[in-house]
Every structure is written in C-alpha cells, then in structure tokens.
Amino acid sequence: MPQYWRLFKNHLRPVSAAKGLAVDDTLPQSVAHNNSPPILNLYTFVPSVNVGKYQDIESALKLDRCRARGIEFSRRSTGGGTVIMGPDIVALGLGINVDYPGLKKGVGGVFESLSLVLIRALGKLGIQAYFQPKNDLEVGGKKIAGLSAASEEGKSLLFHTSLLVDFDIALMTDIMNTPLIKIRDKGYNCFSQRMTTIRQELGQDVPVSKAMEAVQEAFEEEFNICFKEDTPDAWEKKTIQRFIEERYTNPEWIFSHKHPRARMGIGQIKSKGGLLEIYLSLSGGSIENVLITGDFFSTSENIHRLENALKWTSARKESIEKNHSETESFCLIFRNISISPGIPNLPPFAKGD
C-alpha cells in the first residue's frame, strides 16, 4: 500500500523569489509541526537569483545590474552558492523527515537518495545523468542540477534543487561577480563548458511541465509513494506569509552580514606544459568556486572533477594537496604541473571590479 505525499505544483505561472522561497521554507515546518506527510513543491521563478544562506550577497552579485535588468535577488535558507532561477528552470523544494523509509542516512546519504530521484527523472527524458559528489548532477562532465539542503526543526529537512531545462549563461556572467568577469568571452566559454541543460542535451524544445512530470514520477517510483496534488492549508498560508515578511521582503535577511569574508582572485602559473590559470572565489577559509583553464590538453570532465573536489573544501595547503592527489586521473595527465598552494596570496579583486 503506497504512502501519499503532498504535491504543490505550478508550471503555469512563475512565482516571485519571495513567494517561492517562503513556500519552500514552510515545507519542513509543516512536516515537523503541522502533521503533514512529505511535501514536494515543483514550480518556476520569475527571472531571479538567490544566494546561499551564508553567502555575501554584495560580493556575489552585481546588484546594480540585477536592478537594471529587473532580476529579483534574495537569500535562500539552504547552503551553497549563487543560483540563477527563471521560467525555464525547474525549482524543487522538498520537506521530509530525515528518518523517512528509503531516505539514506546522513548528509551524504540524503544527497545521494535525492540524486537518484533526479537521475531517474532525467533518464525518463532520455538523458543519462550521474551524481558528481558531493552536490551536483552532471551529464558528460557538465552540471545540469545543483543540490542543497538544510536541517530544520526536529528531524525535518529542506532539500532544494534547480534543474536546468534551459539557461541563460550571458545573464549569469552579467549579474554574477566572479573572477571570470575580467575576461567576458572567456567567462562565457568557461561556463558553457561546465553547464548543460535538458534542451541542449535533447536538441529539442522540451516543455518545463514535461520535466516536472518526470520528477514527479521519479519520486513515486523511487520511494514507492503516490502524490496528491494539494495547495497550502491555512496553517501553511500563515507560515508562508510570516516567512515573506520576516525573510524575503526583509533587508536584514537579504543583506545579512552573517557570512564569511568573500575574496576573489586569479592565479597564473607558467609551467613547462604551458600557462595554467586558476580563477578562485573564497568564502572565509574555504574554496567556494574554482575554475581551471590554460594552455593544456584535457577533457573538461577531468578538469571539472578536480574543480568539484576542491569546491567547498578548506583552502589550506594540506587540504588542497590532499584533494588534488585524490583526483588521480587529473594527476596522471598533469604530473608535471603543481597546483599552487599559495591561493590566499592571489591578487584580490575589489568588489564589482
């Protein structure tokens, strides 16, 4: 006898950043305090961008460009970095108890379980995706979905994903502050080599509603459950409104200063094999983002693997060396190039530079 989960689904009208994020925040609260079964929220945003809970929004984004282009910006309650959202990106929020049968235990287990659902969903559309530890889904070495999560009240959990049906890389490079903005064309190429979309993979204009249906079916099969389409009840509507007021229309939340210091820079190394360039964003003592380019031959998949191994890890020399050495295939290709351990000494950019 399958269990029933609730489904909030909206593929007709993109929602504001405030509304979408407030509904998602309500999901784990309702599971913890409102006696709700797990709730899946599938929807799209208006053109918008949100940063991770502990990201410096003023360093991460060019807010003047966001305002000029009418791109809403906000801060979500889950971890990770900057995420661009819009009408062609499926937003997924899930509120669930961490002890739910079939959900693997622990931080890694939760990400793995929910990745399997998304891999199954993409498989239904004809795309062979795989989990790139620890937080991304990839197709042929290119990111197609990012995952993030937060542990909430009691044993409830909020899980977030953005699944790219289509994506505007030019918009991303225009509104995000990354070291790559120094070299605009290179930035575009770097991102296009590292990201893909459902439409790009299939070569056809797949509707967002079809991607949502695939996600819905994949959840039903993976967890042996059935969905009942639903809308927020009175308790949930009140909670959504509270989150809109306390968080998503509140400048203290959006411009929160509870975050590590953000730094960016470019490192260049002239080696026997050619020039190696590393574009780096630091969040406190951790590597938030790293892009590796240069005059060398390799598959973008191998480079991406190394970048992923370094993301959200300590920028300390010993940690970089450990993660570098564990990415064996890359080491074999570039035996004669040493990744600089002197990352904190990279020349910093000024904000918005």
Added chain:
Amino acid sequence: MADIKGYNMPDELYYHKDHSWARVEGTKVTVGMNDFFQKESGDIVFVDLPEEEDDVEQGEICGKIQSRKWIGKLVAPVSGEIVEINEELEEDTSLINTDPSRSKNSRRGKGKGLRDEYYSK
C-alpha cells in the same frame, strides 16, 4: 580516550544526542561538535554562533553549521548563558575538522541540566 567505531570520543566529555559535546570546568561548560559530526559533515565552511550573553536552553537550536551545501543544526547541549564564543572559528572553520574534541567550536557558558539529554560521560 575512547575509540567508538572509528570515532574519537574522549572519556572526559559529555555527549549530546545531537552530536555536540560538553566539557565541564567548575561552573563553566565548554561546548563543541563531536568527531562523528565532523566526519559526517565534511569540511565545515561556516559556523553561525549565538551571541555572548544570550541565554540558551538545553535541546534548543542555537546556531547553524554549514558544510558544503548542507546546513546543520547546532543544538545547545546544556542550558545557560553564553559567556564567550570561540572567535578563531570566524577565520578558520577547519578547526572543527582538524581537532573536534579540543576546538571549542561554539561557546563557553554557565551550564546546567547536563544529565537530562546526555548519553554518558
């Protein structure tokens, strides 16, 4: 010193079910996160600590800890007032990963209620 299933769990600490530990020093208690938590979470990238002079209740979520894209809870293992936070963590969150049982990764406070939610000393 105790090694429990590969996790370093020093005998002199009290352990809370939500993975924090407490070291009692007279009327003050030093609190941190245990070895299981740091191994499970991976690299810690940010710690959102309570403020000094805050009152916290045992079992209450009094802070958040981010590792990669996961944000976990910092649950108060003891009731009391925060008298000092570990400011070193603001610059170097890797202390939690490199030495979890020594880095006072949250706070020192005047504590009470140790027996209520602890597994054992």
